[in-house]
Amino acid sequence: MDPGLLAQYVMNGLMVGMTYALVAVGFTLFFGVLDIIQFSHGDVLTVGAFAALLTFVGLRSAGGGAGAILLLAMIIVAIFAMAALGMLIARYLVLPLRTAPALNTLLITLMLGTVLRESVRLFYPQGANPKPFPALLPSNSLSLGNFNLRLDNVIMLTAGALVIAGVEFLLNRTKLGLAIRAVAQDEETARTMGINFVAIVLIAFAIGSGLAAFAGIMNGLYYNEINFGMGLYLGIIGFAAAIIGGLGSIYGAILGGFLFAALQTIGTVALPFASAYKDVFAFAVVIIFMAWRPTGLIQEKISERV
Amino acid sequence: MLPGIIALALATIYLCALLAVERQLFIIGLLVLAVVAVLGAHWMGWLAAIGRSFADREGALGVLAIVAVGAVAASFHDNHFVLLLIVTVLLYTVATLGLNMQFGYAGVLNFAGASFFGIGAYTSAVLNAHTTAPPLLVLLIGGLTAALIGSLLLWPVLRTRGHYAALVTIAFALLLKAFLEVNDVLGGPQGLQVKGMTIGGWSFNDNIELGNVELSFYLSYFVLSLALLAGAFILVRRLERSWIGLNLDALRLDETAAICFGLNIARWKITAFTLGNFLIGIAGALFGMVGGFVAPNNYTFADSLILVSILLLGGAGNPWGLAVATVIVIVVPEKLQTIQEYRFLLYAVLVIAVLLFRPEGLLPRPARNYFPGWRP
Numbered sequence: 001m002d003p004g005l006l007a008q009y010v011m012n013g014l015m016v017g018m019t020y021a022l023v024a025v026g027f028t029l030f031f032g033v034l035d036i037i038q039f040s041h042g043d044v045l046t047v048g049a050f051a052a053l054l055t056f057v058g059l060r061s062a063g064g065g066a067g068a069i070l071l072l073a074m075i076i077v078a079i080f081a082m083a084a085l086g087m088l089i090a091r092y093l094v095l096p097l098r099t100a101p102a103l104n105t106l107l108i109t110l111m112l113g114t115v116l117r118e119s120v121r122l123f124y125p126q127g128a129n130p131k132p133f134p135a136l137l138p139s140n141s142l143s144l145g146n147f148n149l150r151l152d153n154v155i156m157l158t159a160g161a162l163v164i165a166g167v168e169f170l171l172n173r174t175k176l177g178l179a180i181r182a183v184a185q186d187e188e189t190a191r192t193m194g195i196n197f198v199a200i201v202l203i204a205f206a207i208g209s210g211l212a213a214f215a216g217i218m219n220g221l222y223y224n225e226i227n228f229g230m231g232l233y234l235g236i237i238g239f240a241a242a243i244i245g246g247l248g249s250i251y252g253a254i255l256g257g258f259l260f261a262a263l264q265t266i267g268t269v270a271l272p273f274a275s276a277y278k279d280v281f282a283f284a285v286v287i288i289f290m291a292w293r294p295t296g297l298i299q300e301k302i303s304e305r306v
Numbered sequence: 307m308l309p310g311i312i313a314l315a316l317a318t319i320y321l322c323a324l325l326a327v328e329r330q331l332f333i334i335g336l337l338v339l340a341v342v343a344v345l346g347a348h349w350m351g352w353l354a355a356i357g358r359s360f361a362d363r364e365g366a367l368g369v370l371a372i373v374a375v376g377a378v379a380a381s382f383h384d385n386h387f388v389l390l391l392i393v394t395v396l397l398y399t400v401a402t403l404g405l406n407m408q409f410g411y412a413g414v415l416n417f418a419g420a421s422f423f424g425i426g427a428y429t430s431a432v433l434n435a436h437t438t439a440p441p442l443l444v445l446l447i448g449g450l451t452a453a454l455i456g457s458l459l460l461w462p463v464l465r466t467r468g469h470y471a472a473l474v475t476i477a478f479a480l481l482l483k484a485f486l487e488v489n490d491v492l493g494g495p496q497g498l499q500v501k502g503m504t505i506g507g508w509s510f511n512d513n514i515e516l517g518n519v520e521l522s523f524y525l526s527y528f529v530l531s532l533a534l535l536a537g538a539f540i541l542v543r544r545l546e547r548s549w550i551g552l553n554l555d556a557l558r559l560d561e562t563a564a565i566c567f568g569l570n571i572a573r574w575k576i577t578a579f580t581l582g583n584f585l586i587g588i589a590g591a592l593f594g595m596v597g598g599f600v601a602p603n604n605y606t607f608a609d610s611l612i613l614v615s616i617l618l619l620g621g622a623g624n625p626w627g628l629a630v631a632t633v634i635v636i637v638v639p640e641k642l643q644t645i646q647e648y649r650f651l652l653y654a655v656l657v658i659a660v661l662l663f664r665p666e667g668l669l670p671r672p673a674r675n676y677f678p679g680w681r682p
Binding site: 036037039093096097100102103104106107108110111112114115118119122232233236239240243276277279280283284286287288290291294 | 413415417459461462465466468469470472473474476477478480481484485488607608611614615618647648650651654655657658661662665
């Protein structure tokens with residue numbers, strides 16, 4: 001294959017993989033602290049992207065400013081709004097159901113996802129249609145043969161990597177991260193060590209949901225379009241990616257995200273019918289993977305998770 | 307038995323009134339009346355009496371319920387819209403009974419109910435267009451196709467539990483819709499026309515004339531749907547009461563304990579999942595013929611969640627509760643046009659409230675009744 005084209009595919013795969021990885025890290029965080037799957041995570045991403053778009057529309061009609069400042073404002077508003085939303089979800093829907101069967105948490109977060117998705121569709125002006133997302137990053141590009149290295153993609157990849165590195169630093173190098181890991185390992189012991197369990201759960205949900213908002217903005221900037229159903233798709237794939245890497249491990253989630261993107265890219269290139277059946281292929285991979293390795297590639301130490 | 311008869315009679319009158327009224331204000335009034343009446347009956351202890359009489363004389367009351375549904379349909383014998391609505395409720399009840407087998411008894415999650423419903427409908431579209439297979443056989447094949455395609459999911463579903471099995475079925479729901487949308491043979495996003503049913507030269511899609519009275523052609527479909535529902539109901543109820551139902555309950559409540567008692571987990575999960583999909587598929591095949599049209603947009607993940615909502619609202623494991631919940635979930639948005647657009651949102655909120663405050667559903671499953679009239 002032409003090296004330029006190959007580089008293009010690799011670049012696309014990296015971009016998509018970064019989004020998957022960001023979503024998967026959220027799933028892993030929630031699973032770590034509470035042993036639950038937050039099925040509305042993908043829809044939090046959608047709401048985050050729409051919150052950013054709303055901020056953009058609001059700021060532009062108020063006079064606006066330079067692109068970079070607008071983007072920064074969008075990111076900050078979306079991340080903080082979604083962090084707050086994540087905390088609300090944890091406080092009022094997930095924590096009260098701790099003693100109920102795990103199934104109820106699954107159902108309630110699934111239904112909450114529907115509430116978020118439908119709210120965007122119904123209450124955002126013409127929310128049922130795809131919305132154009134503003135291209136706020138510089139659109140310069142460098143042509144190397146067939147390969148078109150776009151500056152905005154490079155910026156997004158770097159930003160994504162920095163965010164993930166930041167989360168990694170937070171979890172492994174700070175006292176807060178120590179507390180989160182302690183809760184993930186053993187809630188009872190963590191409590192006796194004086195860790196405020198509820199606060200840690202809320203913080204973990206805030207971090208995970210903030211990451212989802214960031215992923216949503218990245219997705220919007222990459223495709224220049226967002227729609228109310230995108231979170232469902234990204235949520236399912238992000239969850240699958242988190243499982244591929246073995247739930248509960250942040251490195252596993254990142255690995256799973258990129259692995260899934262690689263698989264998808266290879267599928268699109270290798271199979272002639274795959275471009276039309278792109279989504280069918282992606283979900284088929286999810287199902288087959290679940291059948292083949294339900295506990296993920298990196299086996300967990302404790303296997304009572306599936 | 308008397309409380310049950312009175313309840314059925316009142317429900318029949320109420321349904322006739324609700325279906326007949328057109329003014330939105332009256333409909334809201336009727337709905338409020340129903341809520342107040344049910345709460346009042348609960349407060350007076352009448353609901354418990356009704357529940358007891360249903361437990362004691364289920365067979366007789368079941369026959370009466372069939373008569374009652376027939377009476378409602380007969381009073382709208384020339385009204386296409388209302389009859390279509392009734393047929394929809396009947397077939398959705400069959401589908402939720404299938405879901406109930408999987409989820410209510412065996413505890414196998416299925417978030418792709420609408421997909422299997424759609425598989426049945428597409429099967430009848432294709433078979434009616436390209437073959438001359440007799441329609442009742444088409445219904446059977448619709449159910450078998452759904453069961454067969456569902457069995458492709460068995461491997462991942464058996465290997466996983468809880469959240470993971472949920473992921474598999476959600477992925478399947480999204481996969482099937484994406485597949486139907488891009489597949490030209492099956493009509494792509496526009497979908498397919500479905501030819502109506504003809505049995506022994508009697509076309510179901512022609513109006514019936516009895517003397518001077520013209521009856522809606524939906525009445526033929528109504529009779530068939532009611533028969534299907536009665537059959538499915540008896541089947542599910544019989545299974546629940548048999549040792550198979552006991553096995554499924556054991557499986558749902560504690561898998562490890564069930565294994566210790568020598569139950570073959572995989573076997574019963576396969577039985578419940580396949581049988582459930584079979585019922586959903588049959589209902590879908592008939593629904594395709596009733597509607598005359600299938601398209602991917604009618605069988606989305608959101609529609610699957612509506613089916614799950616019916617199950618959770620009615621009370622998983624209680625077929626009578628499911629019938630009531632289906633009436634609520636299907637009829638209310640059709641009559642109250644203002645909430646039609648918001649129905650997915652509304653039912654999701656409602657289910658969240660139910661899960662938070664009354665997790666066993668509106669009509670919880672009663673204790674297993676080993677003998678008629680037996681009280682634990």
